[in-house]
Amino acid sequence: MKTPRLLDIHNATVYRDNKKVFDGFSLSVEQGQSTAIIGPNGAGKSTLLKLLTRELYPVVNDESHVRILGQDRPILWELREKIGLVSADLQQGFVPDVSGLGVVVSGLHNSIGLFHYQDVTDEQLTRGRAVLEELGISDLAGRPYKQMSTGQQRRCLLGRALIHNPDHLILDEPTSGLDLNATYHYLNGIRELLQRGKTILLATHHIHEIPPEIERVVFIANGSVVADGYKADLLTDNHLSSLFDMPLTVSISNGFYQVLPA
Numbered sequence: 001m002k003t004p005r006l007l008d009i010h011n012a013t014v015y016r017d018n019k020k021v022f023d024g025f026s027l028s029v030e031q032g033q034s035t036a037i038i039g040p041n042g043a044g045k046s047t048l049l050k051l052l053t054r055e056l057y058p059v060v061n062d063e064s065h066v067r068i069l070g071q072d073r074p075i076l077w078e079l080r081e082k083i084g085l086v087s088a089d090l091q092q093g094f095v096p097d098v099s100g101l102g103v104v105v106s107g108l109h110n111s112i113g114l115f116h117y118q119d120v121t122d123e124q125l126t127r128g129r130a131v132l133e134e135l136g137i138s139d140l141a142g143r144p145y146k147q148m149s150t151g152q153q154r155r156c157l158l159g160r161a162l163i164h165n166p167d168h169l170i171l172d173e174p175t176s177g178l179d180l181n182a183t184y185h186y187l188n189g190i191r192e193l194l195q196r197g198k199t200i201l202l203a204t205h206h207i208h209e210i211p212p213e214i215e216r217v218v219f220i221a222n223g224s225v226v227a228d229g230y231k232a233d234l235l236t237d238n239h240l241s242s243l244f245d246m247p248l249t250v251s252i253s254n255g256f257y258q259v260l261p262a
């Protein structure tokens with residue numbers, strides 16, 4: 001049997017409040033095909049990722065579908081186990097008093113904090129500690145979320161996304177707000193995950209945070225896919241200048257791309 005696609009969107013119309021953000025949007029991503037979704041502010045990147053996490057739904061229509069791992073109506077609980085998420089929305093909405101260990105373990109409860117009515121087992125705590133150790137952040141286990149830096153919170157949230165050991169990860173602008181050291185530390189962690197075979201869907205307008213291991217890029221502008229192909233073919237002066245509507249020049253160093261005004 002053919003492996004179902006991670007994502008298969010065909011002809012989708014999506015509204016956010018009264019605004020039609022996608023009109024006939026189509027995109028598919030195979031499992032194992034890590035992809036960077038690039039576009040300027042307001043292009044529709046987060047909207048796309050929210051379709052995948054089922055935080056947004058398309059308008060129901062016979063001629064369109066949004067299939068995730070082969071399912072039109074995936075069971076949310078199962079989806080959360082198979083696809084980990086780190087996004088700014090999640091980071092901002094997290095319960096401030098929870099500890100680093102609590103952040104990670106909350107992934108098992110699919111909650112944005114840990115609450116007294118939740119039954120947290122010793123086994124879950126042991127799993128949470130193992131994830132913290134794997135990410136090299138065991139020192140954050142007891143620290144309240146609200147007392148962590150942006151980068152520390154982000155790494156705990158990565159731990160939360162990894163607690164189910166999902167095959168797929170969605171990262172929405174993963175290094176925004178991180179300093180240089182934290183950016184490259186975080187990117188190294190992401191590169192390791194890619195090298196271990198995880199599929200990563202990364203939405204960003206920061207070209208420098210695309211790990212060398214990601215080869216496919218999709219450009220989105222005004223709610224449509226405007227280009228889709230290999231990174232080496234699309235991350236060029238001309239293509240990026242056109243996407244961001246200003247003259248840009250690209251340089252490459254150790255597999256990472258950097259962009260500056262031309």
Ligand SMILES: Nc1ncnc2c1ncn2[C@@H]1O[C@H](COP(=O)(O)OP(=O)(O)OP(=O)(O)O)[C@@H](O)[C@H]1O
Nearest residue numbers: 016017018019021040041042043044045046047048
């Ligand atoms: N709650 C909302 N109500 C109405 N319009 C919205 C809402 N959220 C987003 N939009 C609009 O949808 C469009 C796509 O937004 P989206 O957040 O998906 O873009 P993005 O590419 O992720 O942008 P950014 O890089 O700024 O995060 C934008 O025009 C935005 O103004």
